[in-house]
Amino acid sequence: xxxxxxxxxxxxxxxxxxxxxxxxxxxxxxxxxxxxxxxxxxxxxxxxxxxxxxxxxxxxxxxxxxxxxxxxxxxxxxxxxxxxxxxxxxxxxxxxxxxxxxxxxxxxxxxxxxxxxxxxxxxxxxxxxxxxxxxxxxxxxxxxxxxxxxxxxxxxxxxxxxxxxxxxxxxxxxxxxxxxxxxxxxxxxxxxxxxxxxxxxxxxxxxxxxxxxxxxxxxxxxxxxxxxxxxxxxxxxxxxxxxxxxxxxxxxxxxxxxxxxxxxxxxxxxxxxxxxxxxxxxxxxxxxxxxxxxxxxxxxxxxxxxxxxxxxxxxxxxxxxxxxxxxxxxxxxxxxxxxxxxxxxxxxxxxxxxxxxxxxxxxxxxxxxxxxx
Numbered sequence: 001x002x003x004x005x006x007x008x009x010x011x012x013x014x015x016x017x018x019x020x021x022x023x024x025x026x027x028x029x030x031x032x033x034x035x036x037x038x039x040x041x042x043x044x045x046x047x048x049x050x051x052x053x054x055x056x057x058x059x060x061x062x063x064x065x066x067x068x069x070x071x072x073x074x075x076x077x078x079x080x081x082x083x084x085x086x087x088x089x090x091x092x093x094x095x096x097x098x099x100x101x102x103x104x105x106x107x108x109x110x111x112x113x114x115x116x117x118x119x120x121x122x123x124x125x126x127x128x129x130x131x132x133x134x135x136x137x138x139x140x141x142x143x144x145x146x147x148x149x150x151x152x153x154x155x156x157x158x159x160x161x162x163x164x165x166x167x168x169x170x171x172x173x174x175x176x177x178x179x180x181x182x183x184x185x186x187x188x189x190x191x192x193x194x195x196x197x198x199x200x201x202x203x204x205x206x207x208x209x210x211x212x213x214x215x216x217x218x219x220x221x222x223x224x225x226x227x228x229x230x231x232x233x234x235x236x237x238x239x240x241x242x243x244x245x246x247x248x249x250x251x252x253x254x255x256x257x258x259x260x261x262x263x264x265x266x267x268x269x270x271x272x273x274x275x276x277x278x279x280x281x282x283x284x285x286x287x288x289x290x291x292x293x294x295x296x297x298x299x300x301x302x303x304x305x306x307x308x309x310x311x312x313x314x315x316x317x318x319x320x321x322x323x324x325x326x327x328x329x330x331x332x333x334x335x336x337x338x339x340x341x342x343x344x345x346x347x348x349x350x351x352x353x354x355x356x357x358x359x360x361x362x363x364x365x366x367x368x369x370x371x372x373x
Contacts, residue, residue: 001070001110001113001114001152001155001156001159001184001277001278001279002092002095002101002102002106002110002279003102003103003106003109003110003113003159003162003163003279004102004103004106004291004292004294005103005104005105005106005294005300005303005304006103006168006169006291006292006293006294006300007106007159007162007163007166007168007169007171007292008103008105008106008109008162008163008166008168009165009166009167009168010105010298010299010300011166012109012162012165012166013105013106013108013109013166013299014108015108016106016108016109016111016112016162017107017108018108019108019112019116020089020107020108020111020112020115020116021108023085023111023112023115023116023120024085024086024089024111026082027081027082027083027085027086028082028086028362028366030082031082031083031086031363031366032366032367032369035083035363035366035367037367038250039079039083039363040360040363040364040367041250041254041360042078042079042250042253042254043079043083043086043087043359043360043362043363044355044356044357044359044360044363045254045257045258045261045356046074046075046078046079046087046257046359047087047088047090047091047355047356047358047359048257048258048261048265048352048353048355048356048359049257049258049260049261049264049352050069050071050074050075050087050088050091050355051091051094051095051261051265051351051352051355052260052261052262052264052265052268052269052348052351052352053068053069053071053194053261053264054068054069054070054071054091054095055068055264055265055269055272055316055344055347055348055351056068056069056264056268056269056271056272057272057273057275057277058190058273059273059275060183060186060187060275060278063183063186063275063281064275064276064281065183065275065276065277065278065281066272066273066274066275066276066277066278066281067183067184067186067187067190067191067277067278068187068272068277069190069191069194069195070088070114070118070151070152070155070191071088071091071114072084072088072114072115072117072118072119072122072123072151073118073122073123073127073144073147073148073151073191073192073195074194074195074198074199075087075088075118075119076118076119076122076123076127077123077127077131077144077195077199077210078198078199078202078209078210081119081120081123081124082119083363084115084118084119084123085115085116085119085120086359086362087359088111088114088115088119089111089115090355090358090359090362091355091359092107092110092111092114092115093107093111093358094351094354094355094358095351096110096307097307097310097311098310098311098312098313098350098351098354099311099313099314099315099316099347099351100307100308100311100314100315101315101316103303103304103307104303104304104306104307105299105300105303109158109159109162112158113155113158113159113162114155117150117151117154117155117158118147118148118151118155121150121151121154122147122148122150122151122154123147126143126146126147126150127143127144127146127147128143129143130142130143130146130147131143133211134211135203135210135211136203137196137200137203140196140199140200140203140210141192141193141196141200144192144193144195144196144199145189145192145193145196146192147192147195148188148189148191148192148195149185149188149189149191149192150188151188152184152185152187152188152191153181153184153185153188155184156180156181156183156184156278157177157180157181159180159279160173160176160177160180163176164176168295169287169292170287170292171283171286171287172286175286176282176283176286179281179282179285179286180278180279180282183278183281183282184278187278201256202253205252205253205256206250206252206253209250209253261352261356262349262352264348265345265347265348265349265351265352266345266348266349267345269316269344269345269347269348270338270339270340270341270344270345271337271338272339274337274339276290313343313346313347313350313351316343316344316347316348316351317341317343317344317347318342318343318346
């Protein structure tokens with residue numbers, strides 16, 4: 001659901017940049033006030049994992065379309081909404097700058113659509129009410145499914161509204177909406193299952209980590225039950241109230257997530273679906289084109305040229321000139337599947353590493369500022 005600049009007018013793009021910047025400043029302030037030393041490496045590793053996971057598009061059966069994980073719910077559940085938003089914003093910024101995935105003008109839209117709705121709407125209003133302060137596998141699954149579906153539906157409708165308000169594309173509101181919402185419903189179901197799988201793994205390995213970040217919603221009772229599979233403890237309740245990770249050992253969890261990020265970006269990314277994603281599929285069904293032409297002058301052209309210079313691995317592969325130097329024969333017209341590619345593997349590993357370093361640097365900077373204050 002990464003929007004391209006061709007869908008967005010400068011006015012809408014600028015407005016969404018401002019909205020995302022305000023949310024980033026708010027999130028940084030909140031994280032700075034409560035950031036735990038142990039959360040910083042978790043932010044970095046989860047950022048790397050989400051970057052790699054977003055490289056894998058899965059086919060939506062019977063549609064000719066595909067989707068990929070947004071990752072906002074995983075981050076919100078394991079980090080809290082503010083740290084999750086900062087992490088996802090970093091992922092999307094790395095993708096746009098170094099891999100030309102999503103436009104620079106549309107970056108504010110992408111951060112808002114993929115970050116705001118899961119972190120600040122679906123997580124507190126849906127997931128926490130279902131999962132409670134002492135979640136178990138059943139609650140995690142139900143909460144992840146409901147929250148992921150809601151977040152994807154709101155994000156998809158956000159794309160439609162931003163495109164319509166921009167008024168520079170030939171995508172009628174009604175037809176675009178009718179296509180975008182059902183296809184992202186299917187994607188949301190898969191995202192919910194994947195979110196539940198990751199969160200359940202972390203919960204089984206280190207239940208205190210998930211429970212300490214699942215602050216109870218006011219007015220609800222979150223007492224553990226036999227269905228949850230694990231009784232609550234006084235230490236867990238204290239961690240819930242404070243929001244700190246405390247002495248939770250996380251080396252095993254961090255190592256497993258980092259290994260999964262490397263495996264996903266370095267090899268599993270070869271198995272990404274070749275079908276257009278939900279947004280491209282909806283555009284093609286509405287206008288007959290998966291990609292729209294951008295204006296050749298003005299902010300679109302300026303930002304497009306800038307992105308060409310910063311994107312060292314465009315479309316998650318080597319530049320055409322780089323590939324020409326390493327190939328003696330032209331590539332076949334139809335690439336095989338899985339698309340085994342050194343360029344894809346390098347992109348996955350480099351992108352995950354850059355994201356981890358960027359998120360870690362942000363976390364350390366905020367933590368250091370908090371200590372000085």
